[in-house]
Amino acid sequence: xxPDGQVVGSHDGRRTVTxxxxxALAAMDDLAALLAGNTDVQTIxxxxxxxxxxxxxxxxxxxxxxxxxxGELVIRAVHNLSDxxxxxxxxVLDNNPIDAAAFxxxxxxxxxxxxxxxxxxPDQARQExxxxxxxxxxxxxGRTVGVVRVYSDAPRAFTDFEVALLRSMASQAAAAxxxxxxxxxxxxxxxxxxxxxxxxxxxxxxxxxxxxxHRRIQFGCVYEPSLKVGxxxxxxxxxxxxxxGVVIADVSGKGVPAALxxxxxxxxxxxxxxxIFDINEIVGHVNRHLCRDTAVNEFATxxxxxxxxxxxxxxxxxxGHDPPLVLRGGDIFRLETGGMAIGVxxxxxxxxxxxxxxxxxxxxxxxxxxxxxxxxSDEKFGRERLAESMxxxxxxxARTLARQILWDVRRFAGxxxxxxxxxxxxxxxxx
Numbered sequence: 001x002x003p004d005g006q007v008v009g010s011h012d013g014r015r016t017v018t019x020x021x022x023x024a025l026a027a028m029d030d031l032a033a034l035l036a037g038n039t040d041v042q043t044i045x046x047x048x049x050x051x052x053x054x055x056x057x058x059x060x061x062x063x064x065x066x067x068x069x070x071g072e073l074v075i076r077a078v079h080n081l082s083d084x085x086x087x088x089x090x091x092v093l094d095n096n097p098i099d100a101a102a103f104x105x106x107x108x109x110x111x112x113x114x115x116x117x118x119x120x121x122p123d124q125a126r127q128e129x130x131x132x133x134x135x136x137x138x139x140x141x142g143r144t145v146g147v148v149r150v151y152s153d154a155p156r157a158f159t160d161f162e163v164a165l166l167r168s169m170a171s172q173a174a175a176a177x178x179x180x181x182x183x184x185x186x187x188x189x190x191x192x193x194x195x196x197x198x199x200x201x202x203x204x205x206x207x208x209x210x211x212x213x214h215r216r217i218q219f220g221c222v223y224e225p226s227l228k229v230g231x232x233x234x235x236x237x238x239x240x241x242x243x244x245g246v247v248i249a250d251v252s253g254k255g256v257p258a259a260l261x262x263x264x265x266x267x268x269x270x271x272x273x274x275x276i277f278d279i280n281e282i283v284g285h286v287n288r289h290l291c292r293d294t295a296v297n298e299f300a301t302x303x304x305x306x307x308x309x310x311x312x313x314x315x316x317x318x319x320g321h322d323p324p325l326v327l328r329g330g331d332i333f334r335l336e337t338g339g340m341a342i343g344v345x346x347x348x349x350x351x352x353x354x355x356x357x358x359x360x361x362x363x364x365x366x367x368x369x370x371x372x373x374x375x376x377s378d379e380k381f382g383r384e385r386l387a388e389s390m391x392x393x394x395x396x397x398a399r400t401l402a403r404q405i406l407w408d409v410r411r412f413a414g415x416x417x418x419x420x421x422x423x424x425x426x427x428x429x430x431x
Contacts, residue, residue: 041180045077048173052150053079055169056162059153060130063138063173064091064099065146073099073147085128088121096120098135102147107163108135113151132156136167138174145174206266211399212236212244216311216359219246220402220426224369231258231300232367232421233266237273242309245273248365248425249302250321265290265300265342279304279317280350283342287319287350290343299343303335303365307357311429314355314363322371325387326355327362327394332387335363359431362390362401369422370405373413381412398428 049061060080064073073091093099097118098108110116110133113125130151138146148170158166211219221234231253237245247269251261268289272282283304290300303324305316318324320341323334337353364386373381386405393404402424409422 041177041184042077044173044176044180048148048169049077049079052148052166052169055165056150056158058150060128060151062086062149063146064149065138065177066093066103066144076146082128085124088124091120099147102135102137103144105137105139105144107167109133109158110135111155111157129153132158134158134163134166136163136170138170138177140171140174140178143178145177148173206235206263207233208236212238214244214307214311216430217244217307218398218428218430220398220400220428222402222406222422222424224406224422226254226369226421231262232369232423233262234365234423234425235266235270237270239273239306244307245304246307246365246425246427247302247304248321248324248367248423249300250367250369250421250423251300252298254421261290261294261298261300264293265302269302269304273304278352279306279315280338280352283317283319283338283350284348287342287344287348288346291346294343299341301341303338305335305365307427312357314357315352316355317350317352319350322366322368324363324365325383325390327364327387327390328358328360330391332390357429359429360394361429362394362398363427363429364390364405365425365427367421367423369420370409370424372420373409373422374416375412375414376416381409385412398426401428402426 045063049063053059053061061078062075062081063077065076066072067074071093073093073096075086078086091099093103098110101108110119113119113130113133114122116122119125131154133149133151135147135149137144138148148166150166207223208221211221219236223232223234225232231251232249233251234246234248237247239245249262249265251258251265253261265286268286269282272285276282276285283302286302290298300319301321302319303316303321304319305314305324307314314335316335316337318336318338320339323336326333326335335353335355337351339348339350342348366386371380371382371386375381385408389405389408390401392408393401396404405424405426406422
């Protein structure tokens, strides 16, 4: 060992590690320990910029991470660099040969930041006191996420050992950054899943637990969202004087946004149904509510009908919804009177109609998830198959009828993915 504390040789002729190099390697171990298990990206970045200066005996360092959308290398952590220098201007990867070379895997050495033609801001480097520098990539599993830059305040040449040390520290930092990001994404996804589960639970509570009891009308219901939450909904309203309201709707979109819109439509309909007598006026108010509170691409199709207390009439309004089917004897007819979908045109005037009901009539209120479901031959289930299912199971009670129609839809679709929510309400008039 010489007076400077360096081991200069070994008995077998192989090069041995000098004391400064040994200290640097020990610092590398410290860095690995600091980064291990750390899930905060900013803490990782700050730790690395400080440690590289300590290990290499440098005055300045910076980490820039790539914004893939803009191509800019954004400053995320610095050591000893002033705000004035950092605000010198944007650093875009395509316009900076030093960083572009680092992204290509090179270690870029700059002997003098003040005169090297590759340096974009030499005057600012001179004012900051930056002289020599190194730039290396932050690479993890072949993916470059940014660069580490280190600077000295005097001319300096870097040894192979120092270059290898900086690249190794950069590699550790890149792994820690990527893993921290993945951890944050997993945590965010977990929180989002929990929120969606809460939303699904709230939405389930909005749907009727059991259909209403009517002395001449039986009801059966099926609801299967394609996601945890959906934009379909159905509802029953127990109205004054023994009237029973039934509503089925399909909101544009899917998932949580559609579920929120569904809740808005449901609340508006329930509020107006108890204060307004005419069905078409009720639908008109809900339409204006939706037009006022939603974007231009948000709308809903809706069918609202009211069964009379004695079950002999259904008064209804159809706002752009798939027409419910009525089976009487061997004939099928549709309930189409109404107007356009709600949420499109605030001045839309809706019409109502009255249907006289007879014992044995079967009514199917449904969303497009029932008739638009496709099999492996790209055929739709369609209204004709729905009508055939109604005829096939007409002698069963309404609840069984609804479940059997659902099984017909499932058998038809097989294992094909169902892209839309499926909602079906069946009403059967008994004597």
